[in-house]
Amino acid sequence: MSAHHPAAPVGGKLFNTATLVCGVLVAAMIAVLFVRFIFGLGAVTNLNDGYPWGIWVVVDVVIGSAFACGGFAVAMLVYIFNRGHYHPLVRPALLASLFGYTLAGVGVLFDLGRWWNFWHILWPGYANPNSVMFEVAVCISAYIIVMWIEFSPVFLEQWGLKVQKQKLEKVLFFFIALGTLLPMMHQSSLGTLLVVMGPQVNPLWQTPIVPLLYLLSAITIGYGIVLFESCVAASAYRREIEMHLLQPMSRIMLGVLAVYLAVRVGDLLVRGALDHAFAPSLEAFFFWLEMGCFVAPFAIAGTPGARRNPARLFLAGVAIMMGGILLRINGFLIGYDTGLGVDHGWNYFPSIAEILVTLGMFALEVLAYIIITRRFPVLPREEVAH
């Protein structure tokens, strides 16, 4: 049954409006980073001691890497749960993940105040295994390498290195297993980063089971992003949408999402933290916004009939992505208050320069995705000429 559609390069021009816009955004990012590295973080960011982490950490790394969970979520489906028919989705999802993670890894350097010491985090003697961030750093570094190995058959195929490809494929199962374990570890730990901040984080987001919440949400975001990317790629390249795959996958996504919501609400009830959701506060407003985004997919694509509509699948994917964004922004920024209720007058809203860097990072991902899919065998070969 699993007659895998072989992948093939999409072809076509590399220079077009989309790549031009991306190129301009990347250039703007480089300009901002130039100023940042010469004059320091304060010169371009609105960071302060009340909000030491801004969007370069929360969006570029914490959210960026969650958005890069498509590869992990689909690979888990195909290779661990043995749902081989999803195979055509693996390569494109893995490619997006590869860039998402690689750039998250690079993006961290922009935010590190003493970036030339970054290697200390992986160096015995400096490394502190008690630190949650140490765990995140080790796992993300390892995962980036594992993903390049997982994805390398694409390059070997294109360059005609058949022998090397066969050798690699014999041991690929181990890297696939590792590539499933590592994201589980660091996606959960990205949530655990909040725990040491203690009562500075609003009880709506401060819980000892935060690793489980971040892991479950990362998996649903992974499927959500595959829905999103498949729809966008199909429309941009004028290809058929793989509805026969997206439809059943969206059911699995809703299943994981239901588990997430049960754990999320159950935890709030057990800890008695739900009161905070009814306080007349910004935090409460954003909490309901977040919950709304996570519940919306059931309304949008809850019935089999609705799931036959690609537009609904796309919207469900977007809603899950929004929920994932909000869960992370709420925990790290909206629900974070270093004064513990004592007003220290700290405020944070990202500066234009900070936003330009974040946009530039995402533009770089899109640009690389376009170049690779047009020149390398990533997307499934189109059966019918368009």
Added chain:
Amino acid sequence: MTTRRDFLRGCLAGGTAVATAVLPEAACARDTLQRPPEGLGLLYDATLCVGCQACVAACKQTNENPAEFTAVDKLWDTPLDTSGHTFNLIKMYRHGTMETKDSELNGFSFMKTSCMHCADPSCVSACPVSAMIKDPVTGVVGYDADACIGCRYCVAACPFGIPKYQYDSPTGKIGKCELCRHRHQDGHYSACAEVCPTGATLFGRTEDLLAEAKRRLALKPGEWTTIPRGRLPKQGENAEEAAKWKGLVDQGYQAQVGNYLQHVYGETEYGGTQVLKLSAVNFQKAGQPDLPPKSSAATSETIQHTLYGGLIMPIAVLAGLTWVARRNVVPEAEEKKGDQP
């Protein structure tokens, strides 16, 4: 081929990490750390403080920090909060007409802001590169700029808002009070305590400082008592131990007992801190966070050790995943043959 059994097997392997993540494992629980017995610290008594800021100036000088201007004329060092260049500050509580000192109603009070040198510091637990280290003997939480990567996780983690980053520099460091540990070997103790004219900031072993704090709380407000200044000698200190530190020992003077709240701030907060505080005004109103006796570092490390202790769980899950993946991953060459059964 997809069978129900394969699916269940996958669920088993994939779900192990998730399932075990929520299982409480007593063996990995990391209790809140306690103060080392010889730990050094400060006792700040807000009722004795006159707000002269001599400690702020002395701290600037000894740590070679530049002045920070907030006024137009730029004549005086006027920081409004601690920062990457200001490690110690006396802040003020104000209410109404501000007529009475140490009164919550229509009064004012001072409060020292500097590192509390926690028994179980969040910054030490958070730091991924061991740039924040708690000395096992003195308990001083020290910072090593040469190790630091500038991630500012310590800034985010500290509930007292103490480690601060120098955003104005391309090579910015973290700035925080290190209890003048660089002066200890010369026999000098914390500059803030050294210069304090009223003994509002007192240096010593936390154990002795806690006893002194409790002595004051036991006295009747308005009563006259001897208030030590500078360094509080160790209980039963001998000449050899006393010779380690410079400065006059007997600097005590007679003062009236303040109208204290019956609470030594820092005795139990977050597992206890080595800097202790006394006040007549509610500590939260004076800007000190309300913290539970359990430290967040303990919660965080318990989660980490439960999941990753000895790498047992990751290796077990990896073994399960590898076993499943081995059966399910078919190299493309073989797969083509297998496609025609």
